[in-house]
Amino acid sequence: MHQDHPEIFPQRHTMSVPGGHRALRVGLGGPVGSGKTATVAALCRTLRDEVSIGVVTNDIYTREDADFLLRQAVLAPDRIVAVETGACPHTAIRDDISANLEAVEELEERVGPLDLVLLESGGDNLTATFSKGLVDVQMFVIDVAGGDDIPRKGGPGVTMSDLLVVNKVDLAVHVGADLDRMAADAAAQRGGLPTVFTSVARGQGVAPVADWIRERLAESTAGAA
Amino acid sequence: MTTTGVASCPRTAGRVTGGVRVAAVADGRGGTALPLLAGEGALAVRRTGTRAWTQQSPRPKGAAVTLVGAMSAPLGGDRMRVEIAVGADARLTVRSAAATVALPGRGGESAWYDVLLTVAGGAELLWLPEPLIAAAGSDLRMTTRVDLVRGARLVLREEAVLGRYGESPGRLASRLTVTVDGRPLLDQDFRVGPGSAPGWDGPAGLAGHRAFGQLLVAGSGTATLGPQLLTRASDVVQAVATPLAGGAATLVTALAPDARHLRPLLARTLEELLDGSATDIRPVPAAGPP
């Protein structure tokens, strides 16, 4: 094991958690209101009986995301931590990740070893992505109501995220969004990286996202062995 | 026991120097005796009766003394010193007869007022002087040092008022240092008034408040409470009770526009505390035999 190698494990800049078992950290970024919190809630419900989960929210001004998750009782309250971002959500997930790292370690100290930590970014713009020092993989959540030209516009979130989630497909008919065009644009922008279409708060659920996370979990367990 | 007297204070020619020394010891019959009760110069002290830790307290009563200012010192140039030692298992309450008013000296010199309190194991001290008033043009350097031994108990009240009624503020530097077994528990240096730290009256300083008070309850058998706001942001008095790090101790910090507004809050909090009637702020029964 070469867990101390900074290139392989930039996350080694920990304070207190010794090496060994380490949770898979998944970032969820994307514009305001696209359905990040709804996705986190649905993922928790789907996966909580399979793996031990913790959630870190980066609310912009309110504690709404954390409170929503608490109200929905998707996890025990001690598995949800909120981080304040000083009006700069992208700074907290990219340029200065120290508060989020603290939050992850606080979770692990509080509830013991976790398998999966979901980190939700505060809603931001199309350029906001997570640092590799903070998450292992990240998904970018957009919705059809935000305009079906977002995949074409690109930006780091759309082009570089490990998974692009196009949410609220149930609204496509109402807002006149062309899903085929979104799929084609995404494929062109992402050079082989996967894109899924969901309606996490409605019928067509979070299953494709959950399946993708299961694959990442399997990979990380195999990689650590 | 501390025996350093006022003689150790450098005297300034032409100025009155005041000193008080008190030693309280357990008298072996469940009470408290005062083998040393000495005043000198501008300060005097007399025994004024007894006061129980709580009104319902089944434990024996302690002694009480009152500091009396023979003059309304300190004036600029004065040096005053109070030394009080409370020995093991003794219980002492110290009050003062009137507010202490710091006045300007002729040459504009500073005045010094040093208080040294030591409290031994199983002992308790209630240090409850009247407010200190920094009159216009005065410059007082006050230090209060409290050395507690683990198992000692302290209730300390401090009030400082800038300027007499309707008067502009004097200058005050007041440092309060409390240690437990030699380790620092609380160290606060309050520097206000014209010519003191820049920004002292600004939005991070007093912001127009002219009275400042603190109430410290520390040591064995005292409850520490979680931080508790005692007033709302819109109230004229700003006050909070906070647990200190490093030991069983709670500090009440309060700012008010004037002495008139400050006293009721501190008095109420103190009374609740001493009588044990508060639900949150009260001394818990000491461990050990009843």
Add this chain to the structure above:
Amino acid sequence: MSAALLLLTDGRFPAGGHAHSGGAEAAVAEGRITGAATLAEFCRGRLHTTGLVAAALAAAAAAGADLLALDDAADARTPSPALRTVSRRLGRQLLRAARAAWPAAVLDQLAADRPRGAHQPVVLGATARAAGLTPLDAARAAAYESAGSPATATVRLLGLDPFQAAAVLARLAPEVDAVADAATAAAHRARTEGTGALPAASAPLLDVSAERHAAWPTRLFTS
């Protein structure tokens, strides 16, 4: 002036400061900071109280004083538990960045001794030492930060003109230097006299409003 000091005080150095307002968010809400003039007075007041204390602790740590004794001294000078928590949390965040930037045994030891975080100024001083900086450098960094943090935050909180905020800090610079000098001198005295020789300037209104801010249900900044 060493480039290492520029890095340590750079707002982009990933040590968590960006999410803290140094009391400005509460002061803005309570109407005590309303623009550039009141911001300047706020920064000045904080510099000469909190800033002086932090600068002296940092200078003493950079001079090689016993870090755990300094950590106790910081506790005694911080009656607000909200501010103690913030200081320790920021200390932990800074230590994480410092250990990556300037690996040193003394930093590893501090992390082991205070797993929940040492007070930020103590970590700052230890970091300065690890980076080959002087006690005066450490004091300057701490003093500057005490004024810089509310200034930066007020730009976001009030939409204050960033040029005005920069001008506030520029005008305060000589006072920052003077506070750093005084703090360094006190740190020097503390070598022989102990931590009691370090300044303990208190800011009771900042303590009260920090507790109030910590109880807000929603806020932009952690402190």
